[in-house]
Amino acid sequence: MAKQNLPRSLSSSRRDRRDFLRSAGLGATALAMPFPVWQDFLRGASMGIVVHSYASRWHSKAGSQKFPAFTDAISLMEHCKSIGAGGIQVTVGGWSSDFGAKVRTKREELDMYLEGSIALPQDLGKVPDFEREVIIAKESGASILRTACLSGRRYTNFTSKEDFLMFKENAIRSIELAEPIMRKHKMKLAVENHKDWTAQELKQIIQSVGSEWVGVTLDFGNNVSFMENPMEVIQTLAPCAFSTHVKDMGVQNYSDGFLLSEVALGEGIVDLRTAVEICRKHNPAINFNLEMITRDPLEIPVLTESYWTTFEHLSGLDVCKMQRKLDENQFKGELPRVAGLSQEEQLAFEESNILECLQYSRESLKL
Template identity: 25%
Template sequence: MAIGLSTYSFFWRASERVTRPLDLPMMLQQTAELGAGVFQICDYKGLEALSPRALLELKHQADDLGLILELGTRGLETAHLRKYLDIARTLDVRLLRSMFNSNTHQPTLDEAVWLLETVMPSFVEQDVKLALETYEQVPTSRIMQAIERIDSPWLGICLDPGNCVAALEHPKDVIDMTASRVLNLHVKDFSFSRRDGWVGFTFAGCPMGEGLLDYDYMRGKVQPDHKHINQIIEHWLPWQLDAASTCAMEDQWTRHNLNYLNAKQSEE
């Protein structure tokens, strides 16, 4: 098991809202400097446009830095997932996170099972695991039904219990439902805060250990250390007053969360 960062850990620092956004090589370099062991390129704009040579350079950089690479995309369409398998082959990736939904289509349960049955032999042949993320647009029970109907060790869950709160699924219920099938963890803490005038709430991220995620419970149920499941840090950091303060806080949260997870790991 390794602790890593995602492109979502650099969400603002890599965005067009800053003067000099970080690119993938810069994010890999910072990930290694912070002592993380994994970098997940997740929903990253422009990845599919990279040339084979650029992908190889990225792989060589990761190798030199001692980083494991993972990939993340959206959707179950066969051609799309096979495209990502091609990228995974070049980058020597062994885990791809995806979601039921693409930007244009949400399949029914039967459609999802058919799509997965079509593509899973390619994942098995290439020895790449496919982890479907829990999130509010699709009930966790439906994702689990599809996974259980396929019943393959190469297909499982990317667990992010915070995503499901917006669908009124309790994080512990999501953890309990998926724990036996988890292949990847997205780790972020979250909390509700009253809006100005006490009119409604904001549901947003916060540093690990300061919010509503019962990390000890999730870790105990999933057992990432024993099952060799990588834990990938993400953030839900709202934009602050300006780019400088937002980027500084994002960096602060990343360092805090890495220290938090490393401390938890050392408790065993």
């Protein structure tokens, strides 16, 4: 395995897991502690955790003894509480009423908040299923449901402007179908900027829907992939934000553009303290949910013509300003990578990153 394919905390594939954890820094220190000490180490952190932060561990087939799979929201919640998180944001699709009641009981026992993640109804016939999930989520204790309009990435999903405009029309229709259900049950629907909408596009969509029950899940880093300055995105969307995905982003240039990766909080290009202040100014009760996805960097091919097929949101000056920002803030060292790691090493690296981010949130963001 080539050295460049390793996370920055791992210098040789021949290190065993104990050496890897020892070299992983803060997270490894916490993992090495006896459970009660580890819990005390992070006690007081109120930042929540998005299920996608545990992309490797969620329903994992690795059979790890050290990092057992999370099989449902309850096992995720119990672990997140044990490491000091204040709540979770998790998918509610497929829940039964009985399971929702169990989630509520566990949530109340652990004194944690719960945000759901839900798919939008694609047509009128899907509305009853959507409403059923909303009801179960509410009964389980959630008051906010995060959603996304696109599962992929705009610059790779669409090969023509016409295709994107058709998607946009359908997505708005889905939000409009969801709104009466949210209003009926007094639940908030929070649409994420999920590498689908520019900040201004999403703001305009929310304003056009014009409902107190429809707002935004403000992702701090996604729109870097659109060459948008993260602070401008946060300033644009914070006034209508119900929820957040807190992350920091590392960038490095490559031949067709730049590489983009979630990195430990405080190591990237997002001004996290200011972002938190802005969000709290507009919504003092907003939850801050960590979305630290441990994976290989994404390639953002901004130097190819196809990348710009659906975009008209930036002037040449805007692009130059953002490119200068990226050039001046190149990530030092190797961006995090999981390629070539064993399943056990991936799970350890993931946990280490999450623990480090929680510690940063306590010490530097006062969450």
